[in-house]
Amino acid sequence: EVQLKESGPGLVQPSQTLSLTCTVSGFSLTDYSVHWVRQPPGKGLEWMGVMWSGGSTAYNSALKSRLSISRDTSKSQVFLKMNSLQTEDTAIYYCTRDPGRYYFDYWGQGVMVTVSS
């Protein structure tokens, strides 16, 4: 069974760095790409970036200067780090699986991150 699960702190202070982990099961990170998508409360979806199955990354140009995505294939984990957080970064953060065609077929449950002092 394919599963993705996000984990990380629920609260981050402004200007600090967000670190999230996506732990996957039921598939290999070397066979499938994993994307991060976020959703501010009551708003729409925003693509953030991707860890391609081959190990390279791509980022939303609006976030590129603050965002880093990495992985540990041995642990089936993909990591998101974003620095200089502001209140507008408050959102539900999802990791999603890409079946190789640039859309998303499985999603994690999401993790709510609040940026506040």
Place this chain on the structure above:
Amino acid sequence: IQLTQSPSLLSASVGDRVTLSCKGSQNINNYLAWYQQKLGEAPKLLIYKTNSLQTGIPSRFSGSGSGTDYTLTISSLHSEDLATYYCYQYNNGLTFGSGTKLEIK
């Protein structure tokens, strides 16, 4: 590519045929998907590549379109279809529409 969904809010009755629209700022070349998001849940893939139904999705959902204009149709609305629907293009960059909230009368 920017995606414009209309209407932003749609109210319909059980059994109605419902049509949701998604228009791109440029040609999407059929690389368009539709997602359903119920309150408090992660989005779910309904349709990919304009009209391919994802495994396990009821056949009352269908997609169509070409160029810049795409449509999601629910042939007979069920009460459990209450949700917000997002279109998503993956032809040039990766972007979502702003969503259509579907209410049941």
